Amino acid sequence: MRKEAIMAPKVLVFAPTGDSxxxxxxxxxxxxxxNPQWHVPGGDYEAEYISMAKGAVALAGSSMRATPTSRRVLQALPDLRIVAKATVGVDDIDIEAASELGVLVTHAPVESNWGNIAETTVMFMLSLLKGQMIQDTTIKEGGWWTEGRQGAYVGSRNSDGYKGITLGIVGLGRIGGRVAHLMRPWNINILASDPYIPxxxxxxxxxxxxxxxxxxxxxxxxxIHVVLNKETKHMISARQIEMMKPTSYLINTARGGAVxxxxxxxALEKGTIAGAALNAYEEEPLPPESPLRFMGNKVIMRPHGGSPLRTTGPEAPAGRGAGQNSQWVNNDILKALKGETPEHVFNAEALPLWxxxxxxxDLFVH
Known part of the structure; x- marks a missing residue:
């Protein structure tokens, strides 16, 4: 008797990472x-997203804030089992809707991602405190020292009792904790605010x-090292910035919406604080007309992202082009399509219905 062909389960990769x-x-x-255009701010691609995803049992990808995976997208996909993110954050997914519908959302808090964000934070901090950007500009423009901007001494000193700078960490999770760990050898004063940790x-x-x-x-x-939710949205606004020292700096490597x-x-234009460093923005990519692009050395900026995105060379196996986070994504998807519980579930409340x-x-067995 002739066997009926098994239809391959459909996966829409809305934001590919390498060749994973x-x-x-x-x-x-x-x-x-x-469609790469789904990442462009100001576009209206939700209908196209839904159309391309029709029949999908899994969605996957990195961040896509310009065309988020909304309730409407999720409701349009009755067979959807999983939305697998290659990132730590899931703020571009309607988690409440996914949980109500019994759709699992997984994420990839791999160390190469969150650890790299911590290192980026330390780099930002030292660059700001040492005045690296302005000194670099001065030399490249033919000068030498920038008067009054030689930078701060960061660590403590035994010779004269100088206690070093004070670092404030908002959110002492994986990344905030790693930043504290990296800075401990400097013997500085480290403060932390996080009401949700023991x-x-x-x-x-x-x-x-x-x-x-x-x-x-x-x-x-x-x-700042917080997840973005209703509580942390704009947790740093005018009132909070005005509490800061005029000589202080603000770093945001978490989510743009937290600030x-x-x-x-x-605040930067008025000189309320001395400067800032950012790799997270309220709209990403940062719009060409954003005033942040024209603030010179008051702001250090990098594009949003933490992990090294590719493992290159012939020794890199197919589908592993974006590193460990893509391995987690792929494994979670295959488990979900086999009717097994994925390992890296973010919305555990969806599990009973799922x-x-x-x-x-098992979609691979007819």
């Missing part, structure tokens, strides 16, 4: 790649727990 999708193709999936975490990282207002008033550098960008721009709908239902 090839691994899914090699393992029996039909893979469709999203007391031993502050002791573990050698930091002093304080409330947010105290941290803002006492720190020479304030660095009110217009308020930060106004298990009721999909447990044991």
């Amino acid at each position: 999708h090839k691994f899914l193709e090699q393992n029996g999936c039909e893979v469709q790649l999203g 007391e031993y975490r502050f002791l573990e990282f050698g930091v002093q727990p304080v409330d947010l207002e105290t941290l803002l008033r006492e720190s020479d550098v304030v660095t 009110n960008e217009l308020d930060l721009i106004n 298990l009721e709908r999909f447990k044991g239902k």
Whole structure:
């Protein structure tokens, strides 16, 4: 008797990372790649997103804030099992809708991602405190020293009792904790504000727990490491920035929405604080007309992203082009399509309904 052909489960990769999708193709999936225009701010591509995703049982990709995976997208895909993110953050996914619909959202908090963000934060901090950008500009323009901008001494000194700068960490999770760990050998004063972690975490990282207002008033550098949700949206706005020292710096390597960008721009223009460093913005990519692009050495900027995106060379196996985070994505997708629970579930509240709908239902077996 002739066997009926098995239809390959469809995966829409809305924001590809390297050639990681090839691994899914090699393992029996039909893979469709999203439109690069979906990343362009100001566009209206939700209808096209829904149309291309029709019939998909999995969505995957890195961040895509210009065309988020909204409730409308999720509701239009009745067979969807999983949205697998190659990033730590999932703020471009409607988590509430996914959970209501029994769709799992997975993410990839791999160390190469969050650890690199911590290193970027330290780089930002040292560049700001040492006045690196302005000194670099002065030399390239034919000068030598920039008067009055030689930079700060960061660490403590035994010779004269100088205690070093005070660093304020908002959010002592993976990244905030790593920043504290990296800075401990400098013997500086480290403050941290995080109401959701146990007391031993502050002791573990050698930091002093304080409330947010105290941290803002006492720190020479304030660095933000929070997830973006209703509570943290614009948690740093005009009122909070005005609490900071006029000589202090603000670093945001978390999510753009954690800082009110217009308020930060106004503060920088007025000299409320000395400067800022950013690799997260309220709109990404940063619009060409953003005032942040024209603030010279007051602001250090990098594009949003933390992990090295590619492993190159002939030794890199197919589908592993974006590193460990893509391995997590691919493995989570294959598990979900086999009716098994993925490892890196973000919205655990969706599991009961998901298990009721999909447990044991293997799409690769007819």
